[in-house]
Amino acid sequence: MGLSLTRAAQWTPASSGTGKLESTPMNESLLKEILSFAEQFGSQHPQEALHVFQEPLQWSTTLVASDFKTDYDISDSDVKSNERDSEGLPLLQLSPPTVSVRSFSQLSKLIHLAEDKKVEEVQACLEENRYPVVKILGSSVASILQGEDTDTDVLSLVDKVKDQGKDSEVKVKLFLLLQNLDNKLLSKCLEEIAGKIRLDPTAVKNEVDSLKQSSIEGEKRVLKSIRYTSDYIFSNGCRAPPWRQVHREMCYLVIEPCDTETLCVTCSTAGVFINGMGRIQTDLKNPGEAFTVNTSQGERPPNSSVT
Known part of the structure; x- marks a missing residue:
C-alpha cells in the first residue's frame, strides 16, 4: 500500500x-x-x-x-x-x-x-x-x-x-x-x-547491434566478439531453422568475452539463455557487468540445444 x-x-x-x-x-x-x-x-x-x-x-x-x-x-x-x-x-x-x-x-x-x-x-x-x-x-x-x-x-x-x-x-x-x-x-x-513481455527478432537484432557498438571497441570493452551462427534470415526475421522455431527459438549467438570462456547462446521468445546453463541478462548501462547468469532450473528454455 x-x-x-x-x-x-x-x-x-x-x-x-x-x-x-x-x-x-x-x-x-x-x-x-x-x-x-x-x-x-x-x-x-x-x-x-x-x-x-x-x-x-x-x-x-x-x-x-x-x-x-x-x-x-x-x-x-x-x-x-x-x-x-x-x-x-x-x-x-x-x-x-x-x-x-x-x-x-x-x-x-x-x-x-x-x-x-x-x-x-x-x-x-x-x-x-x-x-x-x-x-x-x-x-x-x-x-x-x-x-x-x-x-x-x-x-x-x-x-x-x-x-x-x-x-x-x-x-x-x-x-x-x-x-x-x-x-x-x-x-x-x-x-x-x-x-506479457516476449522477445522478438527485431529486439534481438537491436540488442546485438547495440552490444557490437558499445562492448567490443574501446579500452573498457568487455567482449572480443559477438556473432550469429547463421547468416541466413527467414522472412519472419529468425535465423533458427524452422524445426527449432516451433520451440520459440529465434537465433543462436557465439559470444567471446574478454575475461572468460566463449559462450554459446540461444535467443528465444522467452528470453536469452546460455546453452546448458540458464538465462543471461544484458545490461548496457553497466558494460563491466554485461553478462550475468541465472542457473536456476526454472530459467531454462525447453529443448534449447542448437542443432
Whole structure:
C-alpha cells in the first residue's frame, strides 16, 4: 500500500486534483489483493486491528445509514461506531457521503457491510488516501521505518521508534504487515508484466547491434566478439531453422568475452539463455557487468540445444 500504489498501480493524470485508478487488469488484481488483506485483517491480526490510526482514512462512500446494523449508533443519516478510542471518540463516523475510519477493525467491518460494493469501497479509499501508511502510523514513524534495512529485526525497529509515542511494538508489527503486502503486490505486478513481455527478432537484432557498438571497441570493452551462427534470415526475421522455431527459438549467438570462456547462446521468445546453463541478462548501462547468469532450473528454455 506504499510503493505498490505509487509505482505499480496505473493512475489517470491528476488534472482535476486527484488521480484515479485506471480500469486495467493489473489494477483489478491489486485491488482484489488489498481487499482480501483488509477484509481479513480484523480476524487474522486482532491486536494490530485495534490500533488507532494517527489520522483517519476518509473517502466518499456508497454506504448509507441503513447498511449499518448492530454495534453502531445511528441518528438519521449519520452513523458512529460504538467502538471508541481512549478519549471516547468513535473509530468510525459516517456523515454522508464521507466516511472516516480510524482502525483496521472498523475498516474490516465496513468492507464486510459493503457486500457487492467491496471493491468500489477499497478503490475509493485508496484514491482519496494515496499514502495510507503515513496516515496509519504517522509521518515520523513511517519515515523512520521505511528508511531501515529490510532485514532489521523487530526489536531494533521498536527501539528506533520508541520515542515516537506509545504502542511502538504494535506500530512496527503493523508496518511489517503492510510492507509484506506491498512486496506481495509488487511481485504480482512484476509477474504479470513478465508474462506479457516476449522477445522478438527485431529486439534481438537491436540488442546485438547495440552490444557490437558499445562492448567490443574501446579500452573498457568487455567482449572480443559477438556473432550469429547463421547468416541466413527467414522472412519472419529468425535465423533458427524452422524445426527449432516451433520451440520459440529465434537465433543462436557465439559470444567471446574478454575475461572468460566463449559462450554459446540461444535467443528465444522467452528470453536469452546460455546453452546448458540458464538465462543471461544484458545490461548496457553497466558494460563491466554485461553478462550475468541465472542457473536456476526454472530459467531454462525447453529443448534449447542448437542443432
